[in-house]
Amino acid sequence: MISVAEARSRILAALRPVGQEIVPLAGAYGRVLGADINARVAHPPADVSAMDGYAVRAEDAVPGLRLRVIGEAPAGHPFAGNVGRGEAVRLFTGSFVPAGADAILIQENTLPAPGGVEVTEPVTAGRHIRRQGQDFALGDVLLAAGGRMTVRDVALGAAGNHPWVRVFRRPRVAILATGDEISLPGEALGVGGIVNSNSTMLAALVSAYGGEAFVLPAAGDDAAAIAAAADSARGADLLVTTGGASVGAHDLVQAGLGRQGFALDFWKIAMRPGKPLIFGRIGDMPVLGLPGNPVSAYVCAVLYLGPALAVLAGQAAAGPVFEAARLQGSLGPNDVREDYLRARLHRRDGGWVVEPFVRQDSAMLTPLAASGALLRRPPFQPALADGDVVEIIRLGL
Amino acid sequence: MISVAEARSRILAALRPVGQEIVPLAGAYGRVLGADINARVAHPPADVSAMDGYAVRAEDAVPGLRLRVIGEAPAGHPFAGNVGRGEAVRLFTGSFVPAGADAILIQENTLPAPGGVEVTEPVTAGRHIRRQGQDFALGDVLLAAGGRMTVRDVALGAAGNHPWVRVFRRPRVAILATGDEISLPGEALGVGGIVNSNSTMLAALVSAYGGEAFVLPAAGDDAAAIAAAADSARGADLLVTTGGASVGAHDLVQAGLGRQGFALDFWKIAMRPGKPLIFGRIGDMPVLGLPGNPVSAYVCAVLYLGPALAVLAGQAAAGPVFEAARLQGSLGPNDVREDYLRARLHRRDGGWVVEPFVRQDSAMLTPLAASGALLRRPPFQPALADGDVVEIIRLGL
Numbered sequence: 001m002i003s004v005a006e007a008r009s010r011i012l013a014a015l016r017p018v019g020q021e022i023v024p025l026a027g028a029y030g031r032v033l034g035a036d037i038n039a040r041v042a043h044p045p046a047d048v049s050a051m052d053g054y055a056v057r058a059e060d061a062v063p064g065l066r067l068r069v070i071g072e073a074p075a076g077h078p079f080a081g082n083v084g085r086g087e088a089v090r091l092f093t094g095s096f097v098p099a100g101a102d103a104i105l106i107q108e109n110t111l112p113a114p115g116g117v118e119v120t121e122p123v124t125a126g127r128h129i130r131r132q133g134q135d136f137a138l139g140d141v142l143l144a145a146g147g148r149m150t151v152r153d154v155a156l157g158a159a160g161n162h163p164w165v166r167v168f169r170r171p172r173v174a175i176l177a178t179g180d181e182i183s184l185p186g187e188a189l190g191v192g193g194i195v196n197s198n199s200t201m202l203a204a205l206v207s208a209y210g211g212e213a214f215v216l217p218a219a220g221d222d223a224a225a226i227a228a229a230a231d232s233a234r235g236a237d238l239l240v241t242t243g244g245a246s247v248g249a250h251d252l253v254q255a256g257l258g259r260q261g262f263a264l265d266f267w268k269i270a271m272r273p274g275k276p277l278i279f280g281r282i283g284d285m286p287v288l289g290l291p292g293n294p295v296s297a298y299v300c301a302v303l304y305l306g307p308a309l310a311v312l313a314g315q316a317a318a319g320p321v322f323e324a325a326r327l328q329g330s331l332g333p334n335d336v337r338e339d340y341l342r343a344r345l346h347r348r349d350g351g352w353v354v355e356p357f358v359r360q361d362s363a364m365l366t367p368l369a370a371s372g373a374l375l376r377r378p379p380f381q382p383a384l385a386d387g388d389v390v391e392i393i394r395l396g397l
Numbered sequence: 398m399i400s401v402a403e404a405r406s407r408i409l410a411a412l413r414p415v416g417q418e419i420v421p422l423a424g425a426y427g428r429v430l431g432a433d434i435n436a437r438v439a440h441p442p443a444d445v446s447a448m449d450g451y452a453v454r455a456e457d458a459v460p461g462l463r464l465r466v467i468g469e470a471p472a473g474h475p476f477a478g479n480v481g482r483g484e485a486v487r488l489f490t491g492s493f494v495p496a497g498a499d500a501i502l503i504q505e506n507t508l509p510a511p512g513g514v515e516v517t518e519p520v521t522a523g524r525h526i527r528r529q530g531q532d533f534a535l536g537d538v539l540l541a542a543g544g545r546m547t548v549r550d551v552a553l554g555a556a557g558n559h560p561w562v563r564v565f566r567r568p569r570v571a572i573l574a575t576g577d578e579i580s581l582p583g584e585a586l587g588v589g590g591i592v593n594s595n596s597t598m599l600a601a602l603v604s605a606y607g608g609e610a611f612v613l614p615a616a617g618d619d620a621a622a623i624a625a626a627a628d629s630a631r632g633a634d635l636l637v638t639t640g641g642a643s644v645g646a647h648d649l650v651q652a653g654l655g656r657q658g659f660a661l662d663f664w665k666i667a668m669r670p671g672k673p674l675i676f677g678r679i680g681d682m683p684v685l686g687l688p689g690n691p692v693s694a695y696v697c698a699v700l701y702l703g704p705a706l707a708v709l710a711g712q713a714a715a716g717p718v719f720e721a722a723r724l725q726g727s728l729g730p731n732d733v734r735e736d737y738l739r740a741r742l743h744r745r746d747g748g749w750v751v752e753p754f755v756r757q758d759s760a761m762l763t764p765l766a767a768s769g770a771l772l773r774r775p776p777f778q779p780a781l782a783d784g785d786v787v788e789i790i791r792l793g794l
Contacts (some may be wrong), residue, residue: 076578163583181473186560
């Protein structure tokens with residue numbers, strides 16, 4: 001058995017990013033940038049007014065003085081001439097500031113006057129002007145390769161005048177559930193049968209992590225069937241199996257994959273749930289063998305599959321984010337295995353309080369669905385009392 | 398000017414959920430359930446073994462005693478007979494427990510013996526058996542209407558044997574940017590022109606919030622053009638405009654919408670950025686008029702559009718989630734407007750530290766993209782010192 005940290009670093013070290021593609025910026029939210037995005041325009045493109053008012057020479061803005069209004073320049077319609085001594089041009093938010101002017105006298109600080117306006121308050125040079133390139137200059141790196149684009153990044157790419165962006169394509173993940181007992185949701189259950197929730201769960205999770213899932217028809221507990229299914233996964237960036245990973249005579253995933261030339265990297269991790277995790281490869285295709293119990297499969301997906309998909313999609317290798325929380329209740333000492341307890345999560349006094357479910361059975365989905373967090377317990381952690389600070393992973397997916 | 402809280406509650410009170418549709422469970426992640434999901438099977442469907450081992454009568458599991466193995470029942474292949482005195486049936490994880498047996502003697506607690514196994518450790522009745530319905534019983538409510546489905550909820554729906562689910566359809570949001578000066582990303586910029594980042598940003602945001610956006614061709618600063626565009630939005634669940642919302646002679650959104658029978662609910666909110674927000678309706682279609690500056694538009698989208706889309710999609714009315722953070726730096730007293738400062742967010746000692754950008758210009762996208770949070774300042778909040786506790790909204794999108 002190896003540790004969780006070692007397992008994750010061995011998995012992530014074995015993966016290489018997928019290729020890149022061009023997508024419309026409008027569809028690039030959540031995608032990982034394949035190249036830097038540089039500004040193709042300055043923003044603002046020129047000195048612009050931040051208010052409705054008048055472009056003036058600040059030295060002319062003397063209370064009581066009248067300014068001659070020589071034109072009007074709404075946003076998108078710049079004034080072509082020059083603002084001279086005693087002159088003003090009517091501007092609006094976003095209007096380009098005409099040559100000669102060095103300040104915006106806001107509307108509220110003027111009174112109407114014949115042929116122009118009367119100044120009621122002075123203004124300092126530069127006031128209410130957004131400078132050309134104050135947000136970014138032509139050529140600036142707006143967004144760096146390897147980042148996952150937020151909506152705000154999309155806005156920044158748009159402001160930089162990019163209709164297309166270069167991103168890593170979505171990693172393609174083949175999902176193979178194994179077991180004689182499983183049927184797809186809605187199909188008739190055989191005697192001794194159980195519904196296969198793993199395939200649908202993992203497909204949704206892959207998609208939520210930014211990948212593209214394809215669900216293979218399930219394979220029974222039969223090495224030849226597993227081998228044939230694995231063969232049909234070729235071309236995937238990752239094959240994920242569930243079930244058949246333990247030590248029983250009917251745990252045939254390794255035997256089945258072996259017929260396709262499977263090279264094992266490691267098997268079994270000192271963790272709970274999820275001990276019988278398998279990792280290796282068939283040719284160039286990495287293979288992650290998850291346990292069959294849905295809770296174990298989910299927890300292993302959070303710890304290994306999510307980080308793996310991020311690396312495949314071009315991001316830097318990283319584990320899940322841990323946060324601090326206070327324990328509600330108490331827990332006995334932990335054993336050799338790193339534990340991930342399903343737990344309710346509450347807010348109290350601005351911090352997190354985490355309350356593990358009493359029943360931690362790895363086949364029980366209702367407590368998993370009701371969990372706000374996984375509570376991590378390192379190997380051999382001593383007993384914990386109510387109020388102790390622990391580490392959690394918040395569950396958003 | 399009305400308050401942020403009043404504006405949000407007036408917007409949310411004016412909205413009704415959209416209709417419902419049926420979607421495959423596999424595509425239901427992130428959707429809002431339109432009806433409860435009840436279990437169509439029990440989970441587990443029968444008493445099943447949680448380990449590899451032998452189904453026995455606990456009273457027979459006396460160390461040194463030999464048990465006759467009368468059959469084997471892998472998962473999916475239940476044993477049809479009865480386990481009698483001195484008998485055992487070989488089981489595996491997930492196997493149904495045969496009649497007569499009341500415990501699982503794990504493999505490690507046996508030794509091979511002629512025709513059977515020798516017991517090496519005793520076992521108590523019920524040990525290593527997952528009881529029928531221990532996760533959920535037939536007919537149990539697994540997921541309640543109005544909840545947004547996580548991946549774990551999808552797994553629970555699958556385990557409940559549902560291939561289809563009833564969800565609210567994605568709210569359809571028409572997006573209309575206005576202004577003579579704007580061009581789409583990648584198009585040639587006119588003299589005095591600027592790139593329209595709002596349409597692409599809002600389309601991505603609507604999609605991230607679970608809606609379906611359609612971007613209308615932009616309308617210039619012309620009431621007739623705005624009226625025609627608004628007309629083409631009919632059938633949308635919400636029309637969102639940007640720009641033209643202020644008081645200038647070229648702020649024509651209200652005039653343009655008015656030609657389509659726009660009924661104003663309110664205009665102007667005591668907030669910064671985002672003061673000139675408009676809300677009303679054209680016939681049955683609600684209309685949210687966002688400011689033209691991209692940062693103002695984004696902040697208003699977080700405060701109003703996100704909650705509005707949740708209500709349209711069938712969720713309960715709620716505002717954004719606030720968390721506590723410590724201020725890095727100091728801030729002067731606030732004025733009459735509720736302030737939402739763009740800010741960096743760091744972790745320190747398990748808590749959040751928030752550092753507002755010095756430049757809070759509402760046209761600047763680079764600080765917005767670099768922000769981890771919006772820092773909320775209530776109206777008339779006194780000056781704040783380094784380390785004071787403040788309220789933040791974390792920005793994930």
